[in-house]
Amino acid sequence: MSPLPKPLVGRVAIVTGAARGIGLAAVRRLVADGASVLAFDQAGADMSAALSAASGAAQVVDYRGDVSREDDWARAVDVALALTGKIDIxxxxxxxxxGFENVLDYPPEQFDRVIAVNVRGVFLGMQHVGRVMQSQGSGVIVNASSVSGFGGGTGAIFAFVTSKFAVNGMTKAAAATLAKFGVRVLAICPCPxxxxxxxxxxxxYSPDNPAAARPGLSQGIPLGRYCKPEEIADVLAFLVSDQAAFMTGALIPVDGGVLAK
Ligand SMILES: NC(=O)c1ccc[n+]([C@@H]2O[C@H](COP(=O)([O-])OP(=O)(O)OC[C@H]3O[C@@H](n4cnc5c(N)ncnc54)[C@H](O)[C@@H]3O)[C@@H](O)[C@H]2O)c1
Known part of the structure; x- marks a missing residue:
């Protein structure tokens, strides 16, 4: 029996925050599904493992830049377009x-940096890549939000919560605007x-034995554990595939039931 065709063969993706964590898992998954990926991160990334999962003509391009900088986005778009002349994902x-301070103690400079990366960075990405997708008449954008985009929690990560509410709002506003151009916009909302x-x-929380903090931090997750980065990449792979062609504007929890409580 011949293997199933890879669903993203011929597609070009930009993934930000690609050097580690959820972004790196996403690069690996998209490449394994046949896409070429511009791996955008302010830190250098070792993409050899991701590349070894690549098949056919799929490529991984290591791109250094800061998502809060407009010139870095303009250059990223140029580099991605140089691959095959389009950007699909x-x-x-x-x-x-x-920081972990609440509203009363949050350092304003740190607030500004969180907003610059988590809000301005997402906005600039949607604007620069969205223009390309508008002219193509196709494309899908997935923003990384969080369960923190739905409630204040303990209030101890004030700027993060603020930024993820903004990501949810930007996702819906952009989805409503870009639908008529054939461009879908969604958000994934992970728990820890x-x-x-x-x-x-x-x-x-536990400087001497960090692992000891995990049971407490997992307590509020009905499935009883942290999410794995690969589990987010699995959902991403579905959302950017043709199987999700009628989904746009949705904020998708990948949260082990946190928002079900
Ligand atoms: N890990 C979690 O528990 C969790 C939960 C909910 C939401 N999220 C969200 O998922 C996304 C990925 O998180 P993660 O856990 O993989 O984080 P991480 O800290 O492990 O990795 C983040 C990556 O982003 C890069 N980065 C940071 N600032 C950048 C900038 N200005 N320009 C370019 N690259 C930059 C870093 O170099 C790093 O490689 C984030 O948006 C985060 O808010 C994570």
Whole structure:
């Protein structure tokens, strides 16, 4: 029996925050499904593992840039278009957690940086890549939001919560605008996920034994554990595929039931 055809063969994707965590899992999955990927990160990325999963003509291009900078987006679009002349997929994933203070104590400079990366970065990506998709008459954008985009929680990650509410709003506003051009816009909303972002939280709560913080941090997740980055990449792979052709404007929890409570 011949293997199933890869669903994303010939597609070109940009993934931000691609050097590690959810972004790296997304690059691996998209490449394994046949897409070529511009791996956009401010840090250098070792993409050899992702490349080894690539098949056929799929390519992975390591691209250094800061998502909060407009010139870095303009250049990223040029580099992506140089691959095959189109951009089919944008995973606007780069994000930072910021500080753990509440509204009363949050340092304003840190607030500005969280908004610059998590909100301005997502906006610039949708604007620059959205214009290309508008002229193509096709494309799909998936923004990384969070369960923190639905409630204030303990209020201890004030700027992060603020930024993810904004991502949810931008996702819906852009989806409503871009639908007539054949461009879909969605958001994935994870709960705590096994990446450096959560490992930092564990180190904050339990500096001597970070792993000891995990049961407490998992307590509010009905499925009883963190999400794995690959589980988010699985949902992403579906959302950017033709099987999700009639989905736009949705905020998709990948949260082990957190928002079901
Ligand atoms: N890990 C979680 O528990 C969790 C939960 C909910 C939502 N999210 C969201 O998922 C996304 C990915 O998170 P992660 O856990 O993989 O994070 P991570 O910290 O492990 O990785 C983030 C990546 O983004 C890159 N990055 C940061 N700022 C950048 C910038 N200005 N320009 C370009 N690249 C930049 C970093 O270099 C890093 O490679 C984020 O938007 C995050 O808010 C994560």
């Amino acid at each position: 944008l995973f606007n994933n780069a994000g930072i957690s910021g 996920t096994e990446t450096e972002m959560m490992f930092q939280v564990e180190r904050k």
